[in-house]
Amino acid sequence: MSWSPRQKRFGLIAAGVLTLSVAAAFVLNAFNSNLVFFFTPTQVLNGEAPRNKMFRIGGMVKADSLQRDGTQVSFVVTDTMHDITVHYSGLLPDLFKEGKGVVAQGLLDDKGVMTAKEVLAKHDENYMPPEAQHALDQAAQARAAQSVKP
Amino acid sequence: MIPELGQFSLVLATVLSVVLGVLPLWGTLNRNTVWQSLARPTALLQFGLVLLSFVCLSLAFLGNDFSVKYVAEHSNRLLPKAYQFAAVWGGHEGSLLLWVLMLTGWTAAVAMFSQSLPLAMVARVLGVLGLVSVGFMAFILFTSNPFDRLFPIPADGRDLNPLLQDPGLVIHPPMLYMGYVGMSVAFAFAIAALISGRLDAAWARWSRPWTVIAWAFLTFGIGLGSWWAYYELGWGGWWFWDPVENASLMPWLVGTALIHSLMVTEKRGSFKAWTVLLAIAAFSLSLLGTFLVRSGVLTSVHAFATDPARGVFILCFLAVVVGASLTLFAWRAPAVTLGGSMGLISRESFLLLNSVLLVVATGAVLLGTLYPLVIDALNLGKLSVGPPYFNLVFAPLMVPLLFVLVPGTVAHWREARLNDMVFELRWVGLGALLLAIVLPFMFGKWSAGTALGVFLGMWVALGSLQHVVERIRKPGRIGGSFWGMHLAHFGLAVVVLGITGVKSYEVERDVRMSLGDTVTIAPYTFRLADMVDVNGPNYKATQAHVEVLKNDRLIEVLYPEKRRYFSSAMPMTEAAIDSGLLRDLYVSLGDPIAGDIPSWSMRVYYKPFVPWLWTGVLLMVFGGVLAALDRRYRRRSVSPLQTAGEALSSAS
Numbered sequence: 001m002s003w004s005p006r007q008k009r010f011g012l013i014a015a016g017v018l019t020l021s022v023a024a025a026f027v028l029n030a031f032n033s034n035l036v037f038f039f040t041p042t043q044v045l046n047g048e049a050p051r052n053k054m055f056r057i058g059g060m061v062k063a064d065s066l067q068r069d070g071t072q073v074s075f076v077v078t079d080t081m082h083d084i085t086v087h088y089s090g091l092l093p094d095l096f097k098e099g100k101g102v103v104a105q106g107l108l109d110d111k112g113v114m115t116a117k118e119v120l121a122k123h124d125e126n127y128m129p130p131e132a133q134h135a136l137d138q139a140a141q142a143r144a145a146q147s148v149k150p
Numbered sequence: 151m152i153p154e155l156g157q158f159s160l161v162l163a164t165v166l167s168v169v170l171g172v173l174p175l176w177g178t179l180n181r182n183t184v185w186q187s188l189a190r191p192t193a194l195l196q197f198g199l200v201l202l203s204f205v206c207l208s209l210a211f212l213g214n215d216f217s218v219k220y221v222a223e224h225s226n227r228l229l230p231k232a233y234q235f236a237a238v239w240g241g242h243e244g245s246l247l248l249w250v251l252m253l254t255g256w257t258a259a260v261a262m263f264s265q266s267l268p269l270a271m272v273a274r275v276l277g278v279l280g281l282v283s284v285g286f287m288a289f290i291l292f293t294s295n296p297f298d299r300l301f302p303i304p305a306d307g308r309d310l311n312p313l314l315q316d317p318g319l320v321i322h323p324p325m326l327y328m329g330y331v332g333m334s335v336a337f338a339f340a341i342a343a344l345i346s347g348r349l350d351a352a353w354a355r356w357s358r359p360w361t362v363i364a365w366a367f368l369t370f371g372i373g374l375g376s377w378w379a380y381y382e383l384g385w386g387g388w389w390f391w392d393p394v395e396n397a398s399l400m401p402w403l404v405g406t407a408l409i410h411s412l413m414v415t416e417k418r419g420s421f422k423a424w425t426v427l428l429a430i431a432a433f434s435l436s437l438l439g440t441f442l443v444r445s446g447v448l449t450s451v452h453a454f455a456t457d458p459a460r461g462v463f464i465l466c467f468l469a470v471v472v473g474a475s476l477t478l479f480a481w482r483a484p485a486v487t488l489g490g491s492m493g494l495i496s497r498e499s500f501l502l503l504n505s506v507l508l509v510v511a512t513g514a515v516l517l518g519t520l521y522p523l524v525i526d527a528l529n530l531g532k533l534s535v536g537p538p539y540f541n542l543v544f545a546p547l548m549v550p551l552l553f554v555l556v557p558g559t560v561a562h563w564r565e566a567r568l569n570d571m572v573f574e575l576r577w578v579g580l581g582a583l584l585l586a587i588v589l590p591f592m593f594g595k596w597s598a599g600t601a602l603g604v605f606l607g608m609w610v611a612l613g614s615l616q617h618v619v620e621r622i623r624k625p626g627r628i629g630g631s632f633w634g635m636h637l638a639h640f641g642l643a644v645v646v647l648g649i650t651g652v653k654s655y656e657v658e659r660d661v662r663m664s665l666g667d668t669v670t671i672a673p674y675t676f677r678l679a680d681m682v683d684v685n686g687p688n689y690k691a692t693q694a695h696v697e698v699l700k701n702d703r704l705i706e707v708l709y710p711e712k713r714r715y716f717s718s719a720m721p722m723t724e725a726a727i728d729s730g731l732l733r734d735l736y737v738s739l740g741d742p743i744a745g746d747i748p749s750w751s752m753r754v755y756y757k758p759f760v761p762w763l764w765t766g767v768l769l770m771v772f773g774g775v776l777a778a779l780d781r782r783y784r785r786r787s788v789s790p791l792q793t794a795g796e797a798l799s800s801a802s
Binding site (some may be wrong): 023071089095134 | 502503532546721752753
């Protein structure tokens with residue numbers, strides 16, 4: 001190949017820009033389709049959560065709501081205002097407990113039941129997942145606002 | 151008394167770091183050689199004082215001195231001695247002290263092993279490192295003092311987080327920190343070169359062994375973290391794309407780009423500005439990692455405490471470091487000369503592609519890691535970016551990277567001929583292709599993804615082997631950096647093959663088991679033989695005896711546990727793993743399930759090729775160490791002429 005230095009430099013720069021823009025387009029596309037949004041149980045019941053797309057809910061595991069059938073488990077996530085039933089198949093994390101914070105990620109079916117792919121309750125007994133805390137705070141605020149009204 | 155001594159020596163060390171950060175640099179400006187020559191002894195003394203401080207904190211831990219708040223919060227009388235020592239860096243304050251110990255250690259090492267450098271350069275490098283130390287020591291003293299006392303004195307401590315009571319923890323943080331902090335040396339060299347305006351081959355040559363050794367530590371630290379997560383978290387996963395993991399991966403990616411770019415700068419005098427930017431980026435990302443992990447914006451096993459003051463401090467420090475170095479860069483970069491010309495197909499162009507791909511990958515990881523935090527901070531909602539994004543983005547970027555790796559090692563500098571390279575690599579390519587077609591059948595189902603993984607792994611492995619064989623046939627001494635490069639590339643190939651294997655053929659079963667029940671993952675059968683209670687030093691555990699049979703023959707008994715530590719209500723899953731050459735068998739014990747006959751939920755995994763991940767990482771680490779120890783870096787003095795001569799000879 002007998003390219004002049006200018007042509008070479010141009011070729012290099014063009015190849016670089018092309019590679020970068022393809023990569024960027026690709027990255028942003030993947031990014032956009034893989035964001036997982038978070039909703040509180042109240043928001044889910046208000047119909048704010050997406051159908052046919054994974055999302056996360058958080059709150060407390062309602063007391064006495066945990067049921068096991070073999071490796072199938074179901075439990076209720078509550079923000080103290082509203083409840084969502086979650087089905088999950090598999091081992092629950094060590095720190096999963098009734099009355100403690102939890103975050104579940106999965107799909108919502110037509111009956112308003114979530115089938116979770118993932119249940120998170122992380123790392124430290126005193127630790128509340130921030131999303132779960134957020135859900136409880138939102139509910140507490142809503143309740144405070146209601147109790148002022150009448 | 152001992153904690154006060156530790157505190158006092160830390161304060162003294164801080165004062166010394168101010169001296170180190172100011173006087174030698176000032177000396178280089180007004181050509182005062184006395185001030186410049188202060189750098190070496192100050193650096194050594196500073197290290198000695200921090201070491202003393204660290205020893206004091208360790209003694210407080212080993213002596214169960216619960217009057218020290220940090221000790222009371224992270225240790226316990228029942229904790230085994232080794233973990234009492236490891237608990238020194240089991241929390242925020244102590245791990246920062248370890249960080250500073252490493253930083254001053256690297257500084258002292260530069261002071262000792264820099265005999266061949268001009269005095270002014272030593273003064274600048276140590277001065278910049280001194281400034282970095284000032285920031286971190288001020289951080290410890292003002293926001294995170296490990297020597298604070300506690301009153302009233304508790305009878306016993308709160309114990310170390312059970313997740314951290316593990317041999318992996320004893321060495322994972324120190325290794326990772328060695329890597330993180332080591333990047334500060336590369337950064338200091340780059341800044342020193344910018345200040346002096348001499349961005350030349352000599353600078354790249356001085357910087358290379360330090361950067362490579364830091365990279366090796368970082369690699370080892372990340373590998374250990376992954377290994378720890380694999381066997382300790384009980385989920386059978388080895389990489390979760392957790393923000394904390396990403397925080398260590400980003401400096402690694404940029405560091406990898408940096409060691410390759412430094413090579414071009416040394417050999418050919420090109421890519422100078424780019425190399426400097428990479429050095430700045432690698433250190434800034436290390437700081438960003440510290441910020442993410444330590445500020446409490448992320449919650450994980452690493453986020454020990456949430457104290458806004460700490461986050462703000464690191465963020466400010468990060469802003470100062472990035473702002474100051476980029477300003478310096480903008481001021482000095484126009485003076486940087488361009489290096490030799492490069493052809494469209496040449497070793498330079500392959501290495502440029504390597505840099506670009508690694509930086510794009512870093513950008514993608516950065517986007518996925520920071521975006522949720524930014525959105526949350528702006529109150530625009532809560533969201534997360536999960537593993538699917540990272541997998542989707544990362545794999546396609548690594549494919550071309552692995553592909554160009556091999557031609558990159560055989561291409562000539564300046565101008566390479568495509569035909570020659572195709573000819574030279576024909577057997578490597580054909581061999582890898584053949585293996586990619588055949589091997590997947592031998593382990594199960596053939597799929598295009600598996601074949602691609604096998605092809606890339608074999609391509610890199612065979613490419614390295616061929617190059618090594620050809621080189622051995624030629625006369626002449628083979629340098630450490632040659633062996634190092636090929637060992638590291640070979641290790642990378644082993645990691646790629648391992649990832650391909652485990653992703654393609656892993657099997658996971660969630661089952662409910664009573665005594666005597668079996669579960670089969672061909673050709674292995676797992677049988678729950680017994681369930682017993684065991685007592686550990688600071689915990690009680692339920693232990694399952696799981697017999698593993700292959701062709702009706704007992705090959706192994708696994709003992710997964712569910713532990714309850716006395717000091718916390720938190721149960722801990724302790725997985726049991728049987729490792730072989732080609733596979734791991736992994737069993738973790740879940741909760742008991744209520745019913746007529748006692749039964750437990752269990753998770754059983756067949757994890758092929760997982761040991762290859764750790765083996766590959768170790769090979770990469772050894773490769774890095776070998777390359778850094780290459781004899782040519784330790785010559786007494788290097789004249790510019792000699793460097794230019796070598797560049798010419800290696801170009802031919």
